[in-house]
Amino acid sequence: MTDSILKPTRRALLRGAAATGAGVIAAPLVLREARAQAPFNWKRFSGQSIDVLLVKNPRSELMQAAEKEFTELTGIKVSSEQVPEQQQRQKAVIEFASGKPSFDVSGISLHVQKRMAAKGKWFENLDPYIKDASLTAPDFDFADFGAGPVAYARQADGSLDTVPFFVDYWIVYYNKELFDAKGVAYPKSMDEMFTVAQKLHDPAKGIAGFVSRGLKNANVPVWTSLMLGQGSETTSPDGKLLTDTPEAIWAGELYKKLNKETGPVGSVGFNWNECQTTFMQGRAAMWLDGVGFATPLEDPSKSRIVGKVGYGITPPGPKAHHAGMFADGMGISRGSSKKEAAWLYVQFMTNKKNQIAMLKAGAGAPGRSSAYLDTETIQQSKFGKQYFDCLLGSAKIARAGLPQIVPVTEFRDVFGVGLTNMIGGADVASELKKATETFAPVLAKSEQG
Template identity: 90%
Template sequence: MTKDILKPTRRTLLRGATALGAAGAIGSPLVLREARAQAAFNWKRFSGTTIDVLLVKNPRSDLMQAAEKEFTELTGIKVSAEQVPEQQQRQKAVIEFASGKPSFDVSGISLHVQKRMAAKGKWFEDLTPYIKDASLTSPDFNFDDFGAGPVAYARQADGSLDTIPFFVDYWMVYYNKELFAAKGVEYPKNMDEMATVAAKLHDPAKGIAGFVSRGLKNANVPVWASLLLGQGIETTSPEGKLLTDTPEAAWAGELYKKLNRDTGPAGQVGFNWNECQTTFMQGRAAMWLDGIGFATPLEDPTKSRIVGKVGYGITPPGPKAHHAGMFADGMGISRGSQKKQAAWLYLQFMTSKAQQIAMLKAGAGAPGRASAYLDTDTISQSKFGKQYFECLLGSAKVARAALPQIVPVTEFRDVFGVALTNALGGADVAAELKKATETFAPVLVKSEQG
């Protein structure tokens, strides 16, 4: 009996030979590389992992959190995501990345504010190796589907791609079609006409402002910068020279002041986008200049009083050019994360074709993927009408970065935000911009040297 137990069977010998053969094959570097290259992608590979995600509070983050259950069912990865208001989220990101041990594995950032800062501080992983790794990247991901413009916006100066540009925000004008029709007013044909139209629609006695936009310092700068694009220039030249103390910048500042001081709601100097959104969807403003990504609640009957009455207009042309201010958000994997590969699966899922279409369908903004705009069935079934999509596509054709791509963007917004706030209080626009330019110039020089 003992002899039978010790005697190897033919099946045992074959199994042992197979195991030895496999071990020998894996020991070969060439075969090892080929085996890895041919490894099948598996969504369940990191099942049981929990990842932490830092998001900005907005409609797109709502969509991501709503999709977490599906992601967990697909991957077995649990998600602990936190939405933080924009300004606080940026501060939190800066502090935690500076510590070298951020509490999150994935973070969203505003490319128009934090792109250069992220590169300088080495916040994120370069995603290029992940995209090229067939064992980590789903064959359905198709990174080439992301538009050239958004990808170029996300790519750093050294060629690395440390965030996926999942959202591009074009600034446009939301307008109340019912208020326009009641006064027999047409959509403004140019920026100067915006002020004329706003004055006609301004009716404080009925609690209606002709125009609303961000008045809160720092948050107000993109409004002014978007108007400046109508002069065919940005706040800085391609060489990095400030163009903020110029007749063109003063013109944009005067228009900003006129629109908000003369035809804005009471207390507008303290408004950020959320106060503007609330005012507009309550029917208390005729026009609102801001990003197209804030449309979702406007067509929600549980939140809005103007469902079906919202007009979506491309930012009117200025005296010298026609541009729509462009902003963008990206998502990246923290270099300090211990769960980078699981985090990459989260990024893939949340920036997939299906999720990008969901963003477009919900009116939460312009997706970075080109294929989303080709999904005619989804568009035709959307609660947003034809004009919304025409505005989105038309804005994309004339889009131009509204904020300078510099490291101290937050300081830029702080300094010039104070100038604009002072202007709303009655100060001279040109004098305020001159003072702000003189204050900020050495900050910019120092940042470039560092």
């Protein structure tokens, strides 16, 4: 703006001052406020209270432990609730559908509810918050989040409605003591996983060669992770189901053998927590599941196998070598009346310090890249070099472990029943064919909507 333009404006203001008296005093104040955006201030929303819905897991334990520091920093009180995974997902669906959820912030499994959240407009688009210097701390450094996790979190329209704070790679936890006792080496292939499990299976001593999820719905990622060894996912890029192909049947047969012939009694009712308990009590030689469940395994107050846990990259299959990838995000409810305070919570819980704390605790793989460069934390960690090598190696071969479709829960329900039936002895090909025929119209209808 040139001075020739400014002068008449100033003269006009002065003339206005003479006519209106004190009324002009507000004008320069308004101009100054408009020109200078308020600086970031953690205490800006002090006195507010927010409610947070979390999934019960080691990462949520860390978040709740950090709430006191957050409240001291911001003056914002937090009321958070940890709910078991399946119930948390159901609660989220019901409350978001009401349009007035009881929580301001919620965790979400991107591999299950990402597209559902977009369709139902559950969360705020976080891009404007991240770009607003008055709402986002200068050291938040969103660019530090890995490109892969961010791409996984972005919706089809490009919006980012959750911060991808956790990436879960599926690995094989194994009991080194049991392996060494029988002189058995870590399996070099998925097929060898079964032969190794057979050698270590010892029901007389209460030891299973292998344990994984058998509970319907929860068990599907085990099967899909095995399918990745055939270089195949459960849907094609154009949305066609690949769930009764030779590759899917092979993975189903392996799932059946591992759980039926080398699994513990009652495994049809096992979710990850039952598997975790069995493994850390020394009653299973191998456990295929997410890397995020490591925390209690090295806790002397909970585990009998501290210092004996091996962390192995999922072995290659006949055609490919991949580790199943899953992820969690955290977003702000669109129905919240305290969105700005909720955003402070989200950015604090996903900051560099807390992401490193997650890695240090063995609670999973952070979405931030800088966490993996913190050599001091890694050296001091109780998990040892093998854990971090496994995590980094898995990241290099990661591939989505579930189809990115709206009815993921229905997918898991339908195929989960079939997998449970397989453990009971049912024919794999027949179960997969039946499940595919049952689910096909559900998928077709969701794509139309």
